[in-house]
Amino acid sequence: MFSSDDTPKPLRGTRRSLPIALLRARETVMGPIREMLSQSNINEQKWRVLRVLDERGPTELTQVAKDACLLLPSLTRIIRAMEEEGLATRGTDPDDRRKSIAAITEAGRALILAHMAESNAIFARLERDFGQEKVEQLLDLLDELQTLDLYKP
Amino acid sequence: MFSSDDTPKPLRGTRRSLPIALLRARETVMGPIREMLSQSNINEQKWRVLRVLDERGPTELTQVAKDACLLLPSLTRIIRAMEEEGLATRGTDPDDRRKSIAAITEAGRALILAHMAESNAIFARLERDFGQEKVEQLLDLLDELQTLDLYKP
């Protein structure tokens, strides 16, 4: 008998707002990771691009943007910088010359390797403090939520 | 016998990376909300500030920044714009004149009201597609995660 709509309900408190809760939770988790990355003069965005390229191999930019949660205009600039820093390369798809295909370099892979131990340590700390089960549960829920399409219907 | 560390384990896939998963899930949820807000010429950040001010009443900027997940330099600009648009006011704390206290205006509250129905509808759609229980579960997990302190120990 609690959450029925017998009163004109206001907006949920910000702690029960999914977008805000997701953002705040992310800030918590990103704290130590940002600290780690700052030692390599690399930011969150480049780190995401590196991991996506490492995971998928050579990939067209539109796909990279989707996977790394970046818009194409941002990715254009970021990839350009990463090329200059030797972290990524790019070329034109011979089958469709509109497409630009990016790939991680050895230096990029080395950067990932260089942070692997600490990254895993941060995750281990999270599992210790939050609980291994809860982390799994949360990842499962997020993974499923990602796949929804919430537009209109 | 699966996830033991008997092999030099690589980084988790990006779908099992909590920061990336949080970001992707948030993008999914924010889609319809951004659509809603764009009709009022308001962006995510101003919306968060409005909701925090509505929820807490007059609040010093440092606290607003924490709650709305903004850095102070961003908040400085955003609050200035919101003052000009009549959505918020601010004054100096008489007890500590370093502090600036912001408050929501009637126009600000009206803007929240104007979007309440649609906001609740979006949330209802989420509950329908994702499941009410899972939404609750997710919010609980996120709320708890927010409160952790993951620095060093």
Added chain:
DNA sequence: TCCTTATACTTCACATGTTAAGCAGTTTTC
């Protein structure tokens, strides 16, 4: 083939994110 439409970016302009420096007001220390 020519024309239209669509796709895959890129560029532009302006807002926000981020770090470092600056400044006024407050507290601490001697």
Added chain:
DNA sequence: GAAAACTGCTTAACATGTGAAGTATAAGGA
């Protein structure tokens, strides 16, 4: 009761976020 240290916010400079317009290539239709 000042000098030193700290706090709360602002400014500055540059990177990224974002929507709209622009460019080049590709695909489809008359």
